Amino acid sequence: MRSKKTLLALGFFLILGVMSLVGSEVNASSPQLKITPELKEKFTLKPHHEKLSFKCVDCHEGQGDDPENFKAIDDKGCLSCHKTKQYLADRLKFMDNLHTNPHNSIHDGPKLYCDECHFEHKKSDNMCLSCHSNDVKLWMRPTP
Amino acid sequence: MSQEKMSRRDALKLGFVGAGAAMLSASQAMAAAPTEKDVKFDEEYDVIVIGSGFAGLAAAAKAAERGYKVLILEKMGRVGGNSVINGGAFAVPMNKDQKAFGIEDSKALFIKDALKAGLGINHVEMLELIADRAQEVFDFTVKCGAKYQTGKKPTHFGGHSVARTIVTENMSGSAIIQPMAAFVEKLPGCKLVTRAKMDDFVMSNDGTTVIGVTARINYRFDNKLYSDDIENKSGEKKVYRAKKGVILASGGFAMDKEYRKIQDPRMAPDMDATNHDGATAGALLKAFQIGALPVHISWIQEGPWASPDERGFGVAPLLTQQGLFVKGVCVDIRNGKRFMNEMADRKTRADAQYVILREDPKAYPVAIGTYNTFDEQIYAAIEKGLQGGVMKKFDTLDALAANYKIPAAALKETIAKYNEDAKNGVEDQFKKQTLKDMKGKECIEMKGPFYAIRTVPKPHHTMGGVKINTKAQVISANTNKPIAGLFAAGEVTGGTHGASRLGSCAIADCLVCGFVAGENI
Numbered sequence A: 001m002r003s004k005k006t007l008l009a010l011g012f013f014l015i016l017g018v019m020s021l022v023g024s025e026v027n028a029s030s031p032q033l034k035i036t037p038e039l040k041e042k043f044t045l046k047p048h049h050e051k052l053s054f055k056c057v058d059c060h061e062g063q064g065d066d067p068e069n070f071k072a073i074d075d076k077g078c079l080s081c082h083k084t085k086q087y088l089a090d091r092l093k094f095m096d097n098l099h100t101n102p103h104n105s106i107h108d109g110p111k112l113y114c115d116e117c118h119f120e121h122k123k124s125d126n127m128c129l130s131c132h133s134n135d136v137k138l139w140m141r142p143t144p
Numbered sequence B: 001m002s003q004e005k006m007s008r009r010d011a012l013k014l015g016f017v018g019a020g021a022a023m024l025s026a027s028q029a030m031a032a033a034p035t036e037k038d039v040k041f042d043e044e045y046d047v048i049v050i051g052s053g054f055a056g057l058a059a060a061a062k063a064a065e066r067g068y069k070v071l072i073l074e075k076m077g078r079v080g081g082n083s084v085i086n087g088g089a090f091a092v093p094m095n096k097d098q099k100a101f102g103i104e105d106s107k108a109l110f111i112k113d114a115l116k117a118g119l120g121i122n123h124v125e126m127l128e129l130i131a132d133r134a135q136e137v138f139d140f141t142v143k144c145g146a147k148y149q150t151g152k153k154p155t156h157f158g159g160h161s162v163a164r165t166i167v168t169e170n171m172s173g174s175a176i177i178q179p180m181a182a183f184v185e186k187l188p189g190c191k192l193v194t195r196a197k198m199d200d201f202v203m204s205n206d207g208t209t210v211i212g213v214t215a216r217i218n219y220r221f222d223n224k225l226y227s228d229d230i231e232n233k234s235g236e237k238k239v240y241r242a243k244k245g246v247i248l249a250s251g252g253f254a255m256d257k258e259y260r261k262i263q264d265p266r267m268a269p270d271m272d273a274t275n276h277d278g279a280t281a282g283a284l285l286k287a288f289q290i291g292a293l294p295v296h297i298s299w300i301q302e303g304p305w306a307s308p309d310e311r312g313f314g315v316a317p318l319l320t321q322q323g324l325f326v327k328g329v330c331v332d333i334r335n336g337k338r339f340m341n342e343m344a345d346r347k348t349r350a351d352a353q354y355v356i357l358r359e360d361p362k363a364y365p366v367a368i369g370t371y372n373t374f375d376e377q378i379y380a381a382i383e384k385g386l387q388g389g390v391m392k393k394f395d396t397l398d399a400l401a402a403n404y405k406i407p408a409a410a411l412k413e414t415i416a417k418y419n420e421d422a423k424n425g426v427e428d429q430f431k432k433q434t435l436k437d438m439k440g441k442e443c444i445e446m447k448g449p450f451y452a453i454r455t456v457p458k459p460h461h462t463m464g465g466v467k468i469n470t471k472a473q474v475i476s477a478n479t480n481k482p483i484a485g486l487f488a489a490g491e492v493t494g495g496t497h498g499a500s501r502l503g504s505c506a507i508a509d510c511l512v513c514g515f516v517a518g519e520n521i
């Protein structure tokens, strides 16, 4: 998934103001799979990924070119950019004090599947809510 | 054609040979367990364990320590089922902290307490087993790395005549499950797979012996389905041989909307419960399908210490069981009076709450106490309860009474009488056992502030399950003898706790019987 990392790098450039890269070229490297407005609507991206102009095959690598047959990319897919679960847990280390770090909870440690809570093409969930309905809003923001 | 998309019709078209594996999915209506000749094994193990809670991990640890190649199948994405969200309260009769704090306990007393709560229908030989080996399994968890709040006066749980409960460091069963899972995964020959659902037992051709299971890997449990066991078609089929046998440790079914309603029609499908989403009856029913003897299935325990002001288990159960209930009171908001021994067994308390709630479903009884009523072990939960709003704090009893619309004068009278009885060493009207140590002291400190939680019973533990003997062998209803190759442990078994389990006895039960299964398979 090197291409995705390149895109991330590009993303930073975008933030730096190289705005001309956005837009029309999105489909260029995947001639088979045209990202139509309908497709975009059906498989919406999370804003942080959308901003980086991800194409379907950046994540659904080697899965052909029919989005209907794409499979979930699993932890390995997510972690190809997001490094490791321990890294993600450490980023929220400040929450460990109150035992509210969702990436290092007292129940599961840094071990849960990413898609226990995070979904790319639909609303994410928050697993903590099933027992901590009142507390989650005090502990963290809505799950990205 | 992917497996999940293959309909039964497609499978039939393919013919039985090609589609044999798919046809053995959980969706079969004409239930008969597959036999050896129906399947092709993908992998071979000595022992297969279904479930990764206390019972499953204990069984796997013992079996792997004996040199067996062990596969643990866990249908959920997370390890530990109910065990990993559990409150970390572990009854260990005759433990060291009891001795240090001068609390006298005995095996006989433990069994007497369990029988009283269980209405006498408990299988006593199982209680004996637990009492005999609780300390040993406790020590084993410590060896694995589990951390407890030892060196403190043990916690006194409802229905127990003495304090005998040790609490984990983080007030959760995860303090046991995490190190045990790590321990088990490090043992050579032991493998734990999550999102892997056992579908069927595979029987020997003569139908007498369990020789493996069919399962689906990459299974995604779906809590939006009414019955995940019946409707969920996700995952890819695998068939595993178990040369020594299968250990069923699939937990209870308090989240099974249909099955629990059939057992107790008062439990409506949308009723909140304390359990993890995966606590369903599917695996238990598969055991019945191959002849396992059912026992006490309709005894479903409700936790009388839960709150309507949060979902699931939450934090209220810690703050009431190890707090407000111990030295405080619980009152009927309509008249400000106590109506139960707040430290009785769970069934007695839930029944008393239901007398009120069936008359007025919104009249949730309120538990009331002051700071001194909280056990040291759960101090860390107090702030959480207040912040989340499930517990409220009031400077005066008048303010508290006004908030819950309790007649203030009656409430004050109730508390005055309660405090006076305890102080004078007079047994109160409900014979509350925890007031014995309060002679000469003030139970509810009248200077305040006062803490309060609204309570409601929630389905919590399923007492019933398959019948096992003291070797954790599952007994057949067809022969009254053990089913060859099938063992079980934990909440999926029945009989041990009778009509109602004493609080904090599940950990000991699950670990001990898991051990026994791993030792005997």
Ligand SMILES: Cc1cc2nc3c(=O)[nH]c(=O)nc-3n(C[C@H](O)[C@H](O)[C@H](O)COP(=O)(O)OP(=O)(O)OC[C@H]3O[C@@H](n4cnc5c(N)ncnc54)[C@H](O)[C@@H]3O)c2cc1C
Binding pocket: B050, B051, B052, B053, B054, B055, B056, B073, B074, B075, B076, B079, B080, B081, B082, B083, B084, B085, B086, B087, B088, B089, B090, B091, B173, B196, B197, B198, B199, B249, B250, B251, B252, B274, B275, B276, B278, B279, B280, B282, B283, B313, B460, B461, B489, B490, B491, B492, B503, B504, B505, B506, B507, B508, B510
């Ligand atoms: C919120 C809560 C708090 C509790 N607090 C305490 C306490 O403080 N002290 C105490 O003693 N008891 C407590 N209990 C009770 C106790 O935790 C449970 O009885 C105990 O955890 C059951 O352990 P188990 O190993 O039998 O089942 P579980 O821990 O539930 O594990 C069974 C596992 O099997 C899996 N499974 C089911 N079917 C299949 C299948 N077909 N294929 C693959 N996997 C399957 C489930 O997903 C689950 O993970 C509590 C219970 C709850 C719910």
